[in-house]
Structures are given as C-alpha cells and as structure tokens.
Amino acid sequence: MYNVTVVNTVASGWLSVNPGGVASTATSTINWGSSGTVLANGTMVALDANRGITVACGGTGASTNFIIDVTGYYR
Numbered sequence: 061m062y063n064v065t066v067v068n069t070v071a072s073g074w075l076s077v078n079p080g081g082v083a084s085t086a087t088s089t090i091n092w093g094s095s096g097t098v099l100a101n102g103t104m105v106a107l108d109a110n111r112g113i114t115v116a117c118g119g120t121g122a123s124t125n126f127i128i129d130v131t132g133y134y135r
Contacts (some may be wrong), residue, residue, distance in 0.1 A: 073122025
C-alpha cells in the first residue's frame with residue numbers, strides 16, 4: 061500500500077505503478093491535466109520477487125517528479 065504524489069508536472073500526463081519489471085501501461089495510477097499540478101493518490105501494487113516496483117510516465121511531452129510513501133506491507 062502506498063501514496064503517490066506528483067509535483068512539478070509538465071503538460072498533461074499519467075503515471076503507472078506496476079510490479080517490478082512490468083512496463084505495461086494498460087491502466088494509470090494517477091493522471092494530471094496541466095503543468096504545475098500537485099496531486100496525490102493512494103492504492104496498492106504487488107511487489108516482484110525482489111520487492112521492487114516499476115513506475116512509467118506517459119503523455120505527449122509529459123514529465124513529473126513523484127514521491128512514493130509506503131503506508132503498509134502485507135503478504
């Protein structure tokens with residue numbers, strides 16, 4: 061379980077948080093619509109065998125800084 065926050069966004073775009081090594085972007089975790097947006101979202105993601113995740117950013121000309129706060133872990 062985690063919260064993800066996007067800051068310093070450029071253009072409109074999205075982040076997809078996936079298990080480590082999974083680059084699929086079939087769904088987004090958080091979306092923003094313009095530059096300078098600050099947004100947060102909480103959700104869950106499965107970890108890979110090394111307890112890793114993959115974060116993908118998409119959108120035409122989009123970029124962002126992001127913060128991930130782990131709020132819980134369970135098996």
